[in-house]
Amino acid sequence: MSRTVRVAASAATMWLAVFVVAPVVVLxxxxxxxxxxxxxxxxDVTWKVVWFSTWQSILSxxxxxxxxxxxxxxxxxxxxxxxxxxxxxxxxxxxxxSVVVAAAxxxxxxxxxxxxxxxxxxxHAYFNLAVVVRVVGTRLESLDSRLDEAAWSLGxxxxxxxxxxxxxxxxxxxxxxxxxxxxxxxxxxxxVRVLGGPGRNTIESDIALRAFGIGDVSAASVLALxxxxxxxxxxxxxxxxxxxxxxxxxxxxxxxxxxPRVRWVALLVSLITTTFVVTPLLAVFWRSIRVxxxxxxxxxxxxIDESLLGSIMSSLRTAVVTALLGVALAGAASLxxxxxxxxxxxxxxxxxxxxxxxxxxxxxxxxxxxxxxWYDWRGMWWFVATAHAVVAFPLIVRVLVPAWRAIPPRLxxxxxxxxxxxxxxxxxxxxxxxxRAFVAGLGLAVAVSLGEFGAASLLSRRGAETMPVxxxxxxxxxxxxVRAQAFVLSSLLIVSCAATLFVVEISLGRQGDVAxx
Amino acid sequence: xxxxTDLVVVRGSTRVLDGVSLTVAAGERVSLHGPSGCGKSTLLxxxxxxxxxxxxxxxxxxxxxxxxxxxxxxxxxxxxxxRLFPHxxxxxxxxxxxxxxxxxxxxxxxxxxxxxxxVGLTGFAxxxxxxxxxxxxxxxxxxxxxxxxxxxxxxxxxxxxLDDALHATLLADLRELFVAMGTSxxxxxxxxxxxxxxxxxxxxxTRLVQQ
Numbered sequence: 141m142s143r144t145v146r147v148a149a150s151a152a153t154m155w156l157a158v159f160v161v162a163p164v165v166v167l168x169x170x171x172x173x174x175x176x177x178x179x180x181x182x183x184d185v186t187w188k189v190v191w192f193s194t195w196q197s198i199l200s201x202x203x204x205x206x207x208x209x210x211x212x213x214x215x216x217x218x219x220x221x222x223x224x225x226x227x228x229x230x231x232x233x234x235x236x237x238s239v240v241v242a243a244a245x246x247x248x249x250x251x252x253x254x255x256x257x258x259x260x261x262x263x264h265a266y267f268n269l270a271v272v273v274r275v276v277g278t279r280l281e282s283l284d285s286r287l288d289e290a291a292w293s294l295g296x297x298x299x300x301x302x303x304x305x306x307x308x309x310x311x312x313x314x315x316x317x318x319x320x321x322x323x324x325x326x327x328x329x330x331x332v333r334v335l336g337g338p339g340r341n342t343i344e345s346d347i348a349l350r351a352f353g354i355g356d357v358s359a360a361s362v363l364a365l366x367x368x369x370x371x372x373x374x375x376x377x378x379x380x381x382x383x384x385x386x387x388x389x390x391x392x393x394x395x396x397x398x399x400p401r402v403r404w405v406a407l408l409v410s411l412i413t414t415t416f417v418v419t420p421l422l423a424v425f426w427r428s429i430r431v432x433x434x435x436x437x438x439x440x441x442x443x444i445d446e447s448l449l450g451s452i453m454s455s456l457r458t459a460v461v462t463a464l465l466g467v468a469l470a471g472a473a474s475l476x477x478x479x480x481x482x483x484x485x486x487x488x489x490x491x492x493x494x495x496x497x498x499x500x501x502x503x504x505x506x507x508x509x510x511x512x513x514w515y516d517w518r519g520m521w522w523f524v525a526t527a528h529a530v531v532a533f534p535l536i537v538r539v540l541v542p543a544w545r546a547i548p549p550r551l552x553x554x555x556x557x558x559x560x561x562x563x564x565x566x567x568x569x570x571x572x573x574x575x576r577a578f579v580a581g582l583g584l585a586v587a588v589s590l591g592e593f594g595a596a597s598l599l600s601r602r603g604a605e606t607m608p609v610x611x612x613x614x615x616x617x618x619x620x621x622v623r624a625q626a627f628v629l630s631s632l633l634i635v636s637c638a639a640t641l642f643v644v645e646i647s648l649g650r651q652g653d654v655a656x657x
Numbered sequence: 658x659x660x661x662t663d664l665v666v667v668r669g670s671t672r673v674l675d676g677v678s679l680t681v682a683a684g685e686r687v688s689l690h691g692p693s694g695c696g697k698s699t700l701l702x703x704x705x706x707x708x709x710x711x712x713x714x715x716x717x718x719x720x721x722x723x724x725x726x727x728x729x730x731x732x733x734x735x736x737x738x739x740r741l742f743p744h745x746x747x748x749x750x751x752x753x754x755x756x757x758x759x760x761x762x763x764x765x766x767x768x769x770x771x772x773x774x775x776v777g778l779t780g781f782a783x784x785x786x787x788x789x790x791x792x793x794x795x796x797x798x799x800x801x802x803x804x805x806x807x808x809x810x811x812x813x814x815x816x817x818x819l820d821d822a823l824h825a826t827l828l829a830d831l832r833e834l835f836v837a838m839g840t841s842x843x844x845x846x847x848x849x850x851x852x853x854x855x856x857x858x859x860x861x862x863t864r865l866v867q868q
Contacts, residue, residue: 290740292727294754304757
């Protein structure tokens with residue numbers, strides 16, 4: 141292993157140790173006693189929260205599949221005009237900050253349905269529509285429609301073909317999509333806090349409530365452990381389901397043209413899905429210019445002179461620091477993963493660690509660990525960004541590592557025989573060719589930071605709160621103008637997240653081109 | 658017996674088949690020749706019910722099947738690209754048509770074993786399809802189609818992509834199989850020698866057919 145790789149590996153490991161492992165260990169070590177377990181786990185409120193988390197997640201997962209499967213089937217089975225656009229529309233929800241999705245359903249639903257389970261379930265389905273479309277749709281696409289023809293020619297009816305050929309080949313991906321959706325709903329925070337109303341808490345929102353509302357950090361720690369156990373359990377099941385399916389398909393994919401009899405159904409399904417996705421977003425913009433009964437730009441005008449500007453600036457500053465910090469560290473980790481066979485594999489697993497820790501748990505760990513009198517990091521301007529960099533870190537690594545592996549080693553070999561040293565080669569070959577992957581990583585980090593709510597809601601200080609935190613706070617207050625301000629911030633987040641992720645998408649597309657040449 | 662009259666298949670604004678007529682007598686094996694892209698495969702897909710027919714008639718043993726759904730036609734098609742089901746083992750692939758008809762498991766296993774033996778793959782029933790060689794895959798695809806006991810067998814270049822030695826062996830085995838079964842066969846190929854060895858009669862897929 142060369143010196144450069146060693147330095148990179150050490151930097152990434154230190155970072156994970158200090159900002160991922162330490163907060164969790166300190167949180168549990170300092171606050172957890174055996175008696176806390178019996179106290180929390182015998183409490184009725186705990187089980188009410190666990191039960192609500194579970195049943196609303198099951199209901200939300202069901203609703204997601206009902207809404208997603210028709211469009212997934214169309215996109216995954218048929219080749220038709222506007223297919224890619226429809227696929228993009230169906231994935232919009234997932235790219236938006238969860239607090240904005242929650243705000244959008246406040247904007248679009250009638251008042252009688254605000255703060256109801258119905259609103260929570262619908263928002264969860266909106267958010268997770270993309271999970272099903274992406275996971276199951278991609279699987280369906282890779283499934284050769286010519287296998288259906290083979291089954292028909294052997295006497296299987298279309299229904300029988302779906303039951304014996306299609307279903308066995310996609311059920312693993314449906315289980316994966318269901319598990320991922322379930323986890324997102326189970327650990328939901330912003331949606332439940334904004335749309336759930338009083339008395340409805342998931343474990344995630346209850347952790348925040350117990351730690352910061354009641355000051356019972358021990359109970360919060362027990363709940364964090366319970367939640368982590370459920371996450372690990374579902375992920376283990378998920379991996380087993382995915383593992384079984386991976387070896388099945390080797391055939392080349394071929395999408396069939398859409399038969400005439402399907403066309404009207406397809407049109408109807410496309411219209412319903414597009415309306416479901418687009419209407420809440422339009423409602424956000426509409427509610428930002430509607431104060432009371434009049435249409436006005438009053439709420440927008442407060443952007444430049446009031447506290448809204450503070451939260452916008454705070455979000456931007458946090459996003460920039462998150463992007464720089466996240467990309468630098470993910471770059472170091474990726475270098476070590478790609479260049480060192482032995483250490484790389486361990487580090488590869490280790491970098492995924494932040495995914496297993498919920499944002500609220502991370503935020504709580506940060507407060508407990510770093511909010512100390514002699515080194516009060518909580519007041520520092522970079523504190524929230526550090527937590528956001530932890531959340532974004534595994535995602536950036538996932539973008540950089542495959543791009544890095546796609547660079548042919550012969551280029552570096554050519555540079556070596558021309559006299560380039562290791563650092564020189566890294567700068568001239570790798571970093572040059574990875575430019576677009578790094579831009580995508582920066583964009584991803586910015587998008588994560590702009591939308592992150594769980595950790596930021598615990599870590600940002602009043603006056604310097606990020607936009608999602610400000611939106612949630614404004615929506616909890618009464619008054620038409622205040623609400624319109626929340627929708628102004630939501631509109632700004634929709635536009636900026638869309639723009640950022642557009643850059644990511646373009647960069648990744650072009651990076652693919654580089655890898656192929 | 659397979660009797661095709663004045664068959665027209667349209668794709669977009671192109672007439673892919675323009676008035677094709679052809680008869681394959683009971684127990685007869687006919688090979689159909691013609692250059693790539695002339696519509697040979699489309700004809701087989703139309704007979705099997707996988708391509709919609711604009712005009713004309715397809716009659717099998719006196720029954721008009723022109724507008725019947727593919728799965729009710731009782732016609733066997735061996736695809737150029739095998740199309741084995743990746744989630745079934747070899748035996749389950751071979752006995753798939755029996756499963757569709759509701760035949761019990763024990764009998765399915767017996768039929769699959771018998772067919773595998775006939776195509777020279779004794780003991781292959783529990784093998785996964787992704788472990789098969791090119792020649793073995795083709796034998797399994799053939800056994801799968803024949804196990805359905807079709808009234809007519811359509812072969813869409815079933816031996817393409819094999820090396821010469823394997824091609825010759827499989828061709829001899831197939832000929833023996835079809836002669837023994839006495840099934841009507843319509844065989845599409847661009848290899849005249851293959852057609853001559855396997856079939857009784859050769860037809861040029863040109864204006865002669867497209868009357």
